[in-house]
Amino acid sequence: MKTILNDFEHFAPKTVEEALDLLSRYGEEECKIVAGGQSLLILMKQRLVTPKYLIDIKGISALDYITFDEQQGLKIGALTTHRAIEKSPVIEKYYPVLAEMEQNVSSVETRNWGTIGGNISHGDPSGDPAPVFIALNGRLRIAGLNGERTVEAEDFTLGYFETVLGHDELLTEIQVPALPPHTGVKYTKFSQLQGDYATASVAVSITLEAKKKTCSDVRIALGAVAPAPMRAKKAEEILRGEKISDDLLARAGQAASEEASPTTDAEVSEEYKRELVKVLVKRVAKEAFERAKKA
Amino acid sequence: MSEYSVIGKPIKNVDGVAKVTGEAVYAFDMTLPNMLYGKLLRSPHPHAKIISIDTTEAQKLPGVKAIITGKDTPGGKWGLWRRYPELCDQTALATEKVRYIGEPVAAVAATSIDIAERALDLIQVEYEPLPAVFDPLEAIKDDAPLVHEDFENNINATRHIEWGNVDEAFKAADYIREDRFTLSSQHHAPMEVHNALASYDKGTGRLTVWASTQSPYFLQLGLADALKMREGDIRVIKPHVGGGFGGKNSTMPESVNAALLSKKTGRPVKIVYNREEEFIATEHRTAMNLAIKIGLKKDGTILAKEVKIITDGGAYTGLGATTLYLAGTFITFPYKTPNYRYDGFRTYTNTMWSSSMRGFGAVSTVYAAETQLDRAAHDLGIDPLEIRRRNAMTPGYEAPGQYKVESCGILECIDKMKERVKEKWPKLEKDEGIGFATFAYMSGGIFNWIDTPYAFSGAMVKVNIDGTVDLFTQASDIGQGSNTVAAMICAEVLGIDVEDIRLHLGDTAITLTDLGAWGSRETLMNGNAIKAAAEEVKKKLISVARMKLGENIVYDLVVKNKRIYLELRPERGFSYYDIVRDAIKENDGEPLIGIGHYTPHNKGMISPAYGMGIQAVRAKVDRETGHIELRDVIVVHDCGQTINPLGARGQVEGSTQMGLGFGLCEEILMDNGLIINPSFVDYKLIRFRDMPPIELIDVPTYDPEGPFGAKEAAEATASPGAAALANAVYHAVGAEFDTNVLRPEKVLKAIREKEKKDRAGK
Amino acid sequence: MKKELKFKVNGEDYDLWVEPKTLLVQVLRDELGLKGTKWACDSGACCACTVMVDGRAVKSCSILALQVNGKEVMTVEGLANGPELHPLQQAFIDNWAFQCGFCTSGQLMAAKALLDENPDPTIDEIKIAMDGHLCRCTGYNMISEAIQDAAKRLQAQKQQEGGK
């Protein structure tokens, strides 16, 4: 760890186009994008990342917005801060799970400066927003010099800190469809101390059919237990089309725990992470179910 | 005791305004004109021969003003155990070989931190890695690599205590149990990192150092030994210090190398560690292997205890040898132990060395002793509070040849706790438990390992013509609030306000020697020195007043509320201010000065007085994940006469946080001698949301040795947290632990084991 | 290559030229001499360096100085009104909400941002807002109490002003 950052040239584009243009000019190795910089600046101090050119997009105000309508659903500009999401009345009303999630992302200080797009683009497998957007069936809009594309939230992260973003691309927007009726969503992250990085995290969205008895649709997303946030599709299959019961939820937890592919690290073993997934999926799905019943 | 006008009152921190306005200056904030920035190149190997160091390229970097390696140092060795020169094993820069990852091998001074850091990258060091040893039990083997060639089997220090007849007592016991523990290290993690600014004056050959230190005097001695200079030619100044907790007692390479670089360049040099350096290359709590055997009567009375400790000392001595001594003592507290045997060994290993940390010696041993006691109580069918009560020390209790406990409120503490818990937590939720642990600690140490001929504490009081007071003290306020306590004691004696006192602090050139802030010594030891100094002045004032009154000598005079008057006829007296003026004028203008000092005498081997008490932790365990939720804490303590209840509460809260951290989450993770979590991201500290509320109940006693009856407060309270937490988990779900950091995975495993045992039992 | 940085600190306008690699905390401490803002972890994990930017608490060690171009920064030095302490500062003193004081500036700025947004926070809200702040000395409870105390003082102050 060094005290002082290495020298770099600093660009502060005012538009997405400008930023993309700058990106195209410099090679992947020597050029990095910084938004809030809450992760990147630390890597730079450690000299693990030493860009010659830093494209500082924090000032692109056009990417700072939250909009919602019933048809289009929710749209969040990539440079919206975590704090803005946490405090947004629209999100509070239609997607309270997002506000809940945000409240446990690092510290208020980080949330005040760090951006949602920066967080997702960083591709940290233990990041909080990604599993929630996956559970919410979110899509990510990506801008490139040759036009735009959209990918499913679940396909965005490829592995440890690796995403589908090409070097000359920029994540610009997160889109979340309006929730179907009778849908409950819950996110829980497990860490020994509150506000810490997740040891394991689970987001579940459950939609009940009109009579609120049977689960018509379900999405289960896991964080921190694989190289990238992932869907627990086998666990989903166990619940989909079924009447939710404690026993069924436990089975879903078991399935998810088998689907996950955690690794042992200095703090926790693979077995323990699997155990956590088992317990968390059961509990979180139950809460999502309770919420769906009330929705 | 209620007649005090300052003592026992909630007095606001005398440094408060400076600290809330950002004006308080820490060594970290200091710069001097023309100052250079120093950085240390550190060894990446745990144990390696240094073949060569090539600084040519680094020298060429513009802005680099000096580079030194081991051969450029005067070669002085130093340490805190100066009584035993062979334990003075530290060096400024490694020369022949490196002994831990992070040991400095070269130092650079440059015109900016940036250049200094770049210069480090240009220094080429060739190492020949040597086999290294990290485990203390491996280190003592005959074929283990030697960390210091002169210390065979890597044994750095030993300590043996025995009293009574242990073997006979075990034979007489109804119940015996043995438990083994591996107790981990813990980092002090002070908010202000180690840093020092050194300025050498070529003209006079004198050196001034501003440093983040707990003991300016220790630093002065360390620098003198390291630089082979006279003590008197070194002036150490301690500005505000951003926390120490035992980690800033030793003279560390940053101050020595800043001084060497300043000497070489003729310019002031400042070295500031970054947080990673703070984690890998500053001292930490002593990890240990501990075996404890206890023999009890059926009714829970302790008959005998036998304790074995092998500590992981790391590469150098620091205060780790003291830790070994204190561990052997405090594992008996606060219980009557008629028969006791202790064998302690401190080993050298190829890791950053371990040393003193808040409650050193006690924190780890309390964990072992108090969790064991709960298991014994459970087996014997005795209530955990009752077994503690039955064995509690009483005033005047003596351990033969070791210590004598004068004031002792532990029984009252236990009784108060019992009452309060019943009232506060009448019913527990499922999987919720309450755990208790007692604690005790010294009020300053007696053993003179530093080998100083000076008094342990000294203070000087100068009263000005207008009645204001300049108090000169080397007592080190490192956050614990000793400045406020110092001013309060002085104000109480002279009958004036805290605001009338100006403090002159922590400067070895202008304050009388004090050994510094460790082992909870400032209130009792420095407090006694200040009290004596102020009383000397008071005596002078009284004699002047007496003469003016012309009263017979049998009438006692009181100095209080800025007046000096006859105790029995308060209306007869004078204003304090008038007497001060008269005293100075009548004595031919001689300034009104009092000097006081304190050194404990005839107080045994350990300490003049002991603070103590009991803590309760209420916690809830998640049986499926092993997660522990800290819910509530009660601390009942006896710190003698509390000097400042506000400050004492702050200290109790803070030390409880540290003790709970030791039990819950703080863990230094190591891989082949490398600390792999050297940051606040990966080294887990309790923060706001996980900190439970604490209720503090004071059991006042009066210790004859302490100033106004005061003794240790809130170092002892660092010890019980981990034990009380483990006991709470034990009572909630039956899980037992032989290590201290109760991370969820460990808890879950223990729960499963317990369930398995229960099933097998059925 | 240095770039121009125009911003406001504690109400005063500054126009500086800084290296792009300079962090906000370095400008504040080294260029402007505002050493009340501390720096303690190098990894964005302790919040000792917290200042307010446009009214929000942020970590000055994790922000490039150039990123606050055109913005308004407030540091602990800007909290008191001349010799008169801000109620938060007074409450911190009265409640012994600091010991070594090294994390205090950051705590105060975060507390200020909190009370500006939420004048009457519950203990839980305080804990959430302050959770990023490490304090090795106090055990946090007395800081929470001080913030609640300050909230009361500020409300009383407001009422008094309103009454006038």
Add this chain to the structure above:
Amino acid sequence: MANYRCPCCRKITSDTMDLARHFLGQTDRKHKDWLKTKGLSYAQLIRWQGTEFGNKGYKALAELLEKEAPRVE
């Protein structure tokens, strides 16, 4: 009363347990080498004394010294 002298230095005690305590407190070559010639390892004794209950290290050494240490009047 017979006293025991340390086989490696001039220490004299009346009790072999005390002599064992003395012996184990010495870290010089001489004492260790003597132990080796008697088939005992210093490290092993320390290990016993530092991890096992009942003065196991001292007792083993005292037993040996009882046999081997020169007596003095």
Add this chain to the structure above:
Amino acid sequence: MKIDGTFNLKGSPQKIWDTLLQPGTLASCVPGAEKIEATDDKTYDCLVKQSVGPISVKLKFTVKITEMDPPKYVKAVGNGEALGKLGTFSMVLGVTLNEEPGGNVKVDYTTDVNIVGKLATFGERIMHAKAESVSRTFGSNLQKTLQSLNA
């Protein structure tokens, strides 16, 4: 840091053994390998690039085979550095081939990596996981190579 793992391959132990020890195979199967050259029959010079998101590291190292029991067991020792002053490292690698019924060979590997310097302290979590994913990819690459040889 110890990393152990197992993967299964189709083929005979001897064939796998022969393939495994060809520098060409290693170069094509080790993810990110830019150069692997045999300097003698037991020593290989390697240059491997690894990246974790924004971080990329070039590792330059030499691997020496220290024990061999064809076609069952091989032990190698590696030493090298991460370019850019990020640190040096050494590793001990052991690979055991076990023939299993059905023409399968179970490959067990154990590595003990000792990293010295900056790289080591960077998120042990990530390093560990990355190493596992690299070995997994190596296994599947090797499988592909074997298949192509069969074909």
